[in-house]
Amino acid sequence: MLETKLCGVTLKNPVIAASGTFGFGAEYGDFFGVGRLGGICTKGLTLLPRQGNTGLRVWETAAGMMNSVGLQNPGIPTFLERELPRMRTLGTAIIANVGGGDPEEYVEGVRLVSRAEGVDIVELNISCPNVREGGMAFGIKCDVAASVVAAVRRVCSKPLMVKLSPNAEDITAMAIACERAGADAVSLVNTFKALAIDIGARKPIFDNMTAGLSGPCIKPIALRMVWEVARAVHIPVVGIGGITTWQDALEFIMAGATAVQVGTATFVQPTAMQGIVDGLERYCTTEHLTSLSTVCNILGRET
């Protein structure tokens, strides 16, 4: 009923754990059967290990949170050796999220990861707002993004999904540019670049000045962006941004998303995604739907 095809990969359902919020999957094994998920996006990986940002890394906001982790990860070779074998036992699709500091690191990282057995999809992260010299720098301007996507496409032996930043100059143009450069899907949105100030200390909360905002507060904007992009491209769109309930997930699907990713909601309730899968199943039963594709992209292509 909920089975979903994404770039030729069959997912049990359209609910995917968003990168950076679910570790490598096993962390949540004590709380629910993570094999029930449609897929898991790994913590953002780079070719070389990264220690991430200094200082405070999380700040709570009204209906949201800001994070400044800065792509802390063990590096792709260590991921392939230690984490991937364990992830493969979880019984769900594995989406390897790859970031980079320069085009060469992206290309080498994607080459390594996409060759690994067990990786189903590569998600290219050109949208992390928390690393100064990379990440989002590639996700603001269409021509820069397109050149990275094209370079990575040549070495990527798995379906390539590009994760877009809401901080892009024009997210629709960005999605079209990525599609033309060879992306098989786009996922959106990553976190919004945001600022918080410690008024007592008269300093920014974060060492890195800005940080990425996520959570329920971004949902309506993310939904609008997904709707705009879904009308403009011919590749699948994966919706991300503040999805907390099955009703939220359904909104993104109605706006044109083939699948959704859930992140911050897992911090509110570790079993949030299980609840979303259950809710979508009940919805299909109640509405007598054999597939969610019946209600996907139902707003039409006209404004």
Place this chain on the structure above:
Amino acid sequence: MFATVPVRSHEQLTRDVWRLTVETPAAGGPGQFYLVRAWGNDPLLSRPLSIHDVGPGTVSFLYQVRGKGTELLTQLAPGDTLTVTGPLGNGFCTEGLHKNIAIVTGGIGVAPALYLVRSLPGCRVTVVAGFRHDVYGLSEFRLLGTDVLVATEDGCEGAKGLCTDIFNPAAFDAVLTCGPTPMMARVARMCGEAGVPCQASLEAHMACGVGACLVCACATLSGNKRVCADGPVFDSTEVIWHA
């Protein structure tokens, strides 16, 4: 475990410190913690509270009102429910501890000390507790026969000053500490100089609580560690305190 559980009892100990006891089948070890919440999506994140004590079918927390989340907790009455995730993290390692043990705490860092004392039955334990003004969370120690040394910054009870002013690490075989980071850094340094092993329970802002999101990183000699999943208790010589 992730569950919605009822409040057994809830009492206000001082102006801003409360003891909350919930009915839960899960327990945990001393120094482990739970994520708790008693509200919807606002505030968004749960609050990490260390285990204060464990009874038959109950776990209690000692918490200080710091902001919106802990303020909301104060409204809970017996029979109300709250959501708990836990027990989480790696607590104090009590194996191999013997003879004279000091538990050095600052402020609400006294919270895990009671369950810790109960978990050290063969040891002679001294609790060295510092507070700014109000003193709380110590009455059970007198019943347990634990030595208690108190320091308050305003001198209203015990010695006037900091807990580190009345603490001599050389008198102990091991030290366990929980409190504000600058205080624990001093305790760690004193123990290092005296050659006494010290375990420190770190505090951090957390989101997931299970080691997935990496927002509670702390710098250690072996790179960044996750306070929630690798800690919250670390060997004090492993922690890079100035970071």
